[in-house]
Amino acid sequence: MANPLTPDVVVDPVELTRALVDIESVSRDEKVIADCVEDVLRSAGHLTVGRVGNTVMGRTELGREQRVVLAGHLDTVPINDNWPSTVVDDLIYGCGASDMKAGVAIALHLAATLPDPAYDITYLFYEAEEIESEFNGLNLVSASHPEWLDADFAVLLEPTYGVVEAGCQGSLRVKVLTHGRRAHTARAWRGVNAIHAAGEVLRRLEDYRPRTVTIDGCTYREGLNAVRIAGGVAGNVVPDECAVEVNLRFAPDRSEEQALDHLKTVFEGYDLVVIDSSAGALPGLRAAPAREFLTAVGVEPAAKLGWTDVARFAKLGIPALNYGPGDPALAHAPDEHVEIGQIRDGAATLHRWLAS
Structure with missing residues (x-):
């Protein structure tokens, strides 16, 4: 050609x-x-x-x-x-x-x-x-x-x-895990529903107030959002695990390590699994x-x-x-x-x- x-x-x-x-x-x-x-x-x-x-x-x-x-x-x-x-x-x-x-x-x-x-x-x-x-x-x-x-x-x-x-902003995605105990939904009282337990994770996200940071006259707005939820085993099973995937867009005054530490504080008491991380x-x-x-x-x-x-x-x-x-x-x-x-x-x- x-x-x-x-x-x-x-x-x-x-x-x-x-x-x-x-x-x-x-x-x-x-x-x-x-x-x-x-x-x-x-x-x-x-x-x-x-x-x-x-x-x-x-x-x-x-x-x-x-x-x-x-x-x-x-x-x-x-x-x-x-x-x-x-x-x-x-x-x-x-x-x-x-x-x-x-x-x-x-x-x-x-x-x-x-x-x-x-x-x-x-x-x-x-x-x-x-x-x-x-x-x-x-x-x-x-x-x-x-x-x-x-x-x-x-x-x-x-x-x-x-x-x-x-x-540019940095980006960090993690899964916030909740745990429960499986049971038949006909005998749900014998189990602990991990999807229901995710309600507290969502409440923390709802209450979260992101920072606004000005660096050298440039204003960066942070954000923390749930982007995906996965859980469940079958239509008649109380689920024993749920994962809420969240994305933090952070100002470049934070390092990737500081951003992760911040999420550990926000979701204290929960297990976090890092999916990907990019510095700002x-x-x-x-x-x-x-x-x-x-x-x-x-x-x-x-x-x-x-x-x-x-x-x-x-x-x-x-x-x-x-x-x-x-x-x-x-x-x-x-x-x-x-x-x-x-x-x-x-x-x-x-x-x-x-x-x-």
Whole structure:
């Protein structure tokens, strides 16, 4: 297949967005789009290029005092009758248009057209963000080529509707277990119903008052919610176990260990089983490139209410922000789309910052 990312397309981030959307790249099927991106980077001439699986890296080697990373994932969720792309007025529709091929288009456009930036830049186009962490391209790169992630500052081009979203919340999911004793429901007094015992767990959740935390001017709202309940043996058996799955979204001033300790306090007296845990990321606004980036954008940052791969950079001690075109509320939706004006504005903003 001829590469649709021709030089005439790459110079226009809007046309490049549509061309990227038209390359199907559901998670674990990113080889074609990674091949196309790699070809663009190698053709640029001023970049050192590497690849791990379907994650492609390009970087300048200009000897600048500071290095920044621009990162975006190549994969999308499964197509939902929304591929290939269509254009209606000022909107590009299609799977991945907002999350996050418009952001990828901006980064790839800059990689190809900005040979002499003010910082050294590492561009990372990575695979499998939408699925389990074990497949995530940034996760794999951190294990095999950690030097690719080394930088003073990083921008993850996730959709933020053109707003700077700083840091991210952490996420912790646990099962809260209740125990009982089995019995026949005809002789229920001989048993102890574990599902009934879960009522106290639900009452504690109902009474819970989450924190609101402001860090570097960014306000993070925490939340603790039951997301699933499982229990029961058969239609005529008093159940002896019930599990209430809860999700804590916590502000980045808490570590994963502190978040778990908090849940142990909330659910004192119950057994907890951790299902998964992801650290948050502090805002990262104090690094010099971050301050210069905020000046270029010209808006005050807001807290990221959710988890993104900025946390992977934060874990390495690299401050990182989320900034990109597209409405995050449209991610994964059948009518996913991105505004053409936002693509142009985002590309101009990043060019102004990196070329200054």
